[in-house]
Amino acid sequence: MTKAFKYQSKKRKHSRSEESKRASKESLENEAKGVKTGPGKEKDEVALTELNMCAILSHKGDHQGALKHVRSSIEKLEKDLAQLKIRIEMGDSDTELIDETKEKQSLLAIAYYNQGCQ
Numbered sequence: 001m002t003k004a005f006k007y008q009s010k011k012r013k014h015s016r017s018e019e020s021k022r023a024s025k026e027s028l029e030n031e032a033k034g035v036k037t038g039p040g041k042e043k044d045e046v047a048l049t050e051l052n053m054c055a056i057l058s059h060k061g062d063h064q065g066a067l068k069h070v071r072s073s074i075e076k077l078e079k080d081l082a083q084l085k086i087r088i089e090m091g092d093s094d095t096e097l098i099d100e101t102k103e104k105q106s107l108l109a110i111a112y113y114n115q116g117c118q
Helices: 003-033 043-060 063-089 095-117
Strands: none
Touching: 043 063, 043 095, 063 095
């Protein structure tokens, strides 16, 4: 492999990483404002976007920034799960609600793992 090829490959990886970071940041800002950014995309995906930002920043070596995003994700997920628990306790236990609860529990486990890695 030539030096030029290695440099171009590294440059492409860096630009893709920057594009991902920029897109995730834009998505996070839009979701925080309540703006839908795609078909069916809801504000509830803020926690997932925060987790994605954590992964991107961690990969780039910005562990403090990653920690900030993962903590924000944990806070959002815990709040969402508390609200879902109240709804379930009140008797609203349809399949969609239970699936949403399981999904958020899985994301919370991932968030705690990511927090530990930082």
